[in-house]
Amino acid sequence: MAALPLKLPTIQNWSCHNCSGCCRQHAIAVTPKERDRIEKQNWPESGEIPADQPLFVPTSRVPWNKQYRLAHQPDGACVFLNEEGLCRIHAKFGESAKPLACRVYPYALHPAGKQVTVSLRYSCPSVVNNLGRSLDDQRREFKKLQAALVPERADQIPPPKLMPGTQLDWPDTLRVVQALDQTMAPKGTPVLLKLLRALCWIDLVRQSRFDRIRGERLDEFLEIIRQSAESDYAELPTDVEPPSRIGQMQFRMLAAQYARKDTSTDLEQGLRRRWELFRAATRFTRGTGTIPKLQGIFGDVEFSQLELPFGTLPERTDEIFTRYFRVKIQGMHFCGPAYYNVPTVEGFQSLALIYPAILWIARWLAATADRGELIDDDIVQAMTIADHHHGYSPIFGWFGFRRRVRNLAQLDDISRLCQWYSR
Numbered sequence: 001m002a003a004l005p006l007k008l009p010t011i012q013n014w015s016c017h018n019c020s021g022c023c024r025q026h027a028i029a030v031t032p033k034e035r036d037r038i039e040k041q042n043w044p045e046s047g048e049i050p051a052d053q054p055l056f057v058p059t060s061r062v063p064w065n066k067q068y069r070l071a072h073q074p075d076g077a078c079v080f081l082n083e084e085g086l087c088r089i090h091a092k093f094g095e096s097a098k099p100l101a102c103r104v105y106p107y108a109l110h111p112a113g114k115q116v117t118v119s120l121r122y123s124c125p126s127v128v129n130n131l132g133r134s135l136d137d138q139r140r141e142f143k144k145l146q147a148a149l150v151p152e153r154a155d156q157i158p159p160p161k162l163m164p165g166t167q168l169d170w171p172d173t174l175r176v177v178q179a180l181d182q183t184m185a186p187k188g189t190p191v192l193l194k195l196l197r198a199l200c201w202i203d204l205v206r207q208s209r210f211d212r213i214r215g216e217r218l219d220e221f222l223e224i225i226r227q228s229a230e231s232d233y234a235e236l237p238t239d240v241e242p243p244s245r246i247g248q249m250q251f252r253m254l255a256a257q258y259a260r261k262d263t264s265t266d267l268e269q270g271l272r273r274r275w276e277l278f279r280a281a282t283r284f285t286r287g288t289g290t291i292p293k294l295q296g297i298f299g300d301v302e303f304s305q306l307e308l309p310f311g312t313l314p315e316r317t318d319e320i321f322t323r324y325f326r327v328k329i330q331g332m333h334f335c336g337p338a339y340y341n342v343p344t345v346e347g348f349q350s351l352a353l354i355y356p357a358i359l360w361i362a363r364w365l366a367a368t369a370d371r372g373e374l375i376d377d378d379i380v381q382a383m384t385i386a387d388h389h390h391g392y393s394p395i396f397g398w399f400g401f402r403r404r405v406r407n408l409a410q411l412d413d414i415s416r417l418c419q420w421y422s423r
């Protein structure tokens, strides 16, 4: 079967700038074949890695399903990362000798009907900063990744539900996705305004029945509700209403999950780490006093400090967030198999919540540096922290997290939170 055409987010550039952040943060799972290949590279004999340093760590010891990941050095870096921050496997045997997970990052390929969409992970600072070659110029590399990653008959994978009880076919699902992208596209419109409009019409979708609205009629329906949202939100609201008290508490819990750092070293701390997280969770529920430090980059800051106005958002905010949302939407990186099999409507609400979560984390970084306003670097750093989890940390697909997103949507607090942390 011929490979499905690739849909690349042409608004995004990326090349690796060797910051080695990914080789310090991620747990790299290896297949039996990759493990075998790396073992044959004779690292213990090379003298480049201490002889007593294991190369792999088991992640499942079940005899019929043994699984492994690459081991880490005592400072948390991958066992193959050298002193210059470069990959030893890459340097000695070439890029193709590395595990597939290393070669794919920061890309994510998702089959979507008769095409394969490409998204990116904004945990990489070069992605957030849009640095490097245009993705359009990298089609050949993508073809290789597609051959390695996308299964045969990927066009048979069903689309995500629109919402519980409503399943559209792929062409209609992509109509909704395209309408979301169009809402987020206009240049010169503040990203907050675009987000409020998108949240408004996706809520109208949630309240509608789709028994007979299909094909071109769906296009007409989406156009009508998009125009209605645009007239409801012709401009940014001047009065910012605070989120409800329950909404604030639910949001703090959600923001805490985005602000965490779950490297393999953290996870290996087992019971101690779990006890620390439990104690932090109770303090996030209360929301008073000093915010428990979820990772070393955060300083001692009071919860109340982050609720004060921080003034105008920094210059690059609109560009960075617009690109972020459009890449995630175009790449189908917010619903379906790429996002815990969440339906499209709920997936977009979850994606929208990352906006106030990133601004909340950015405020924490600014307050740590004794600043009462945000700078571009706060946004960039906060986005790398938050997007590390989005679609990858299993906890985000659990019932508790999903219920939190649904509660915030029902309380109409998602748009209030977006406005509250933009001021």
Ligand code: SF4
Pocket (backbone or CB within 6 Å): 022, 023, 028, 070, 078, 079, 080, 081, 086, 087, 088, 089, 090, 098, 099, 102
């Ligand atoms: S194998 Fe190489 S590219 Fe992969 S995480 Fe380790 S150092 Fe980084």
